[in-house]
Amino acid sequence: MSTTTLIVIGLIAAALLVWFIAVFNSLVALRVRVQNAWSDIDVQLKRRHDLIPNLVGAVQGYMAHERSTLEAVTEARTKAVASSSGTVADRSQAESALSGALSNLFAVAEQYPQLRAVESVQLLQEQLTSTENRIAFARQFYNDEVMKFNTAQATFPRNVFAGTFGFSPATMFVAQDAERVNVQVKV
């Protein structure tokens, strides 16, 4: 009789342990995904920094009268590069400024038909468009992952011990520019 109760208790304990391990591992996996998503954004930002000098060099000859626009882009880039080691808030501000300067440049470039006809400029423009998209998508992916991670922590019963295991909610990457409407998700 006592052996059966012991076995039952042991089985329940084992099941609980397995469940704990599974939950803990799933939280760790989610956290790693969030970290990866964050570094993905980094990679794409860096790619944009690297592409801008090429673009400026390619269009300079055609846009001699738009010196100020070009300079604004170069300046914004320098600031953004400098901010890469700074805080997240600084960074997102500098990167948003760079996005604004770039979209301004593209808007001005629309007025130069001969510029749009040059194939290498077209290719560069496509690359930059893509980089902008990649940053946006990386940010979107990061936010989705953060949402999953935070929801996983906040739901019962995981919320009971998520804090004791040292998990804390991650923060979303909030776009600074006005053109993008933020998605507010209640966590």
Add this chain to the structure above:
Amino acid sequence: MIGPRDRESFFEAQRRNRHATWRVSVVSVLATVVMGIPLALTITPLLYAAALIIADIASIWMPLPASFWQHANDIARYGMVALGWLTQGKTANPQALVISAAVLLLPGAILSVGLWLGVNALFRRAGVGGALLALKAREPNQSELKELQLADVVQEMAIAAGLPAPKIMLIDAPAANAAAIGTSPNDARIVISRGMLEQLNRDELEGALAHLVASIGNGDLRIAFRVTSVFETCGLLVAIINSPFGSRSRGTLWRIVRYGVGAKKNSEGSAEEAAVVAALLTHSAGLETDDIDNFFDTTSRKKSVFRSIRNFLFFPIFFTNMAIKLSLWFFSFSMLEPSMALLWRKRKYLADASAVQLTRNPDGLAEALRKLNSDRGPIPGGSWASHLFLVSPAGSDRVNDPKANAAQQQMWARMWAASEASERSNSSAPAPADLPSVMGQITATGSAAMAGDASAMTRMMAFRQAAATALGKSVDEMPNLADIAAAQHGDKAAMQRIAEFSNKAKANQPVTSDSQESSDNSSNFAGFFPSLKRRLKRLDRMGAHVELESDGGKSWIVIAVLAVFLGPFALAALALLLLLIAIMVLASLAFLMVWMAFIHEIFVVFLHH
């Protein structure tokens, strides 16, 4: 454009389709198991017969111990228990029944599962859609705007999905379609035709590729692999049981064995061979008997004693063969294929919903699907993997698509106006501005020309010329109305010209690469695609702006009425077929038993001491 409500709904759609996938895959597994029961029941006695004959032959040289024959007897007696219970209602205790069922089912079930595992292992190397690897596919050229855009969009979508970027394979074919192939997200590739690249703008391309990347991320490749492996296993079973009779089945088997033994790792040739073998297997699962008919065809050849003895010996096996094939055909037709197709359709909806999550732009995918619907087609060599494509390669859905119709009518009107300008001297009436009257004019002039009106004919010939220039083709590539009219009046030369024309048109079509991959293969997977209308409706719910003319909702009434009237007949037919299969399975069991006993007696009387 982006709002919390939309966001909510595509997550909701994903959740719904994921749940539906679970339910349907449970049904599919059940369907496979149900199909396995009659199969195992018919295969098992074949295995016993083979074992018995081997044991009999072996005991000619070294007599087996008496206990072996004792065990064989026990097995046979246990087998009879369940059969007696089934056919004559004999009572038996439950334990004996379970053992009996195991005796009757297990060997066949083990063989089937073993074959399935073997097929899995065999094709894992080539992966899903290995056929497409063997195509003349190339990497996109990064210095060309459209192709750079393609590479960029794939990268963007991979980032949005958090996946490694799949490799891109570009095929220079005019048919517009794309597919995701591979076995896992790590070796996934995206195959896309140049024709599709030409047709879609950046947003639409993004939507289409998001669907493919999302389907990779959702694990559809593994599911597709499982689904095809079940059908391939059925094909392999049929090939094996056909092999004593037909040389074609033997050829298929031999090819599989050679491929299994000698395939090199990941080489192009082996991928191609895998595709051919897979195509052979999916083909042989059909209910074709011509391979066997030759064997028993005694009318054309001389009758000999040897031949009749052989036919007598092989008849029970032939009967079992028919039973297996009939039950395979029936169950795969009535249960396996529908459930697998339903499963796959749910995965397509899921991938659509995930694509909306990736792009947050349901319009892109909706527009892409709409455009591809009118210009899709099989990518040469891809028919075997046709269920992997974005839109069904076979035929286009008839959707009341006001945009496409208007675009086409406008093109016709432009061509008509252009032909009129060139014929200014002959024609009198100016081109009317509204579309319906232009279309009416074209058909009226066409029928007048067919009836023999000479001036109408010159008008139509001018139209032909204008259409040729508008479509960028030479005049000879357009159908010639004058020839058709002449041929109707019995002109031999005109008929010849029409025949030449249709031959040429056929020759200009993209050639499907292998004779073994005929186009009817893609119809196997026709039900695997949800209709465009349903996909667009779901996208509409997720926020796309699609305008679809409703059909008034009358179609479901027709279907309901048909179901009420034809339903009982269909059910009766199904029941009859089931009964027939049950009778055939039991009869094949009985035949084989008598046959086994007979052969065993021969051995005992003549060869054993």
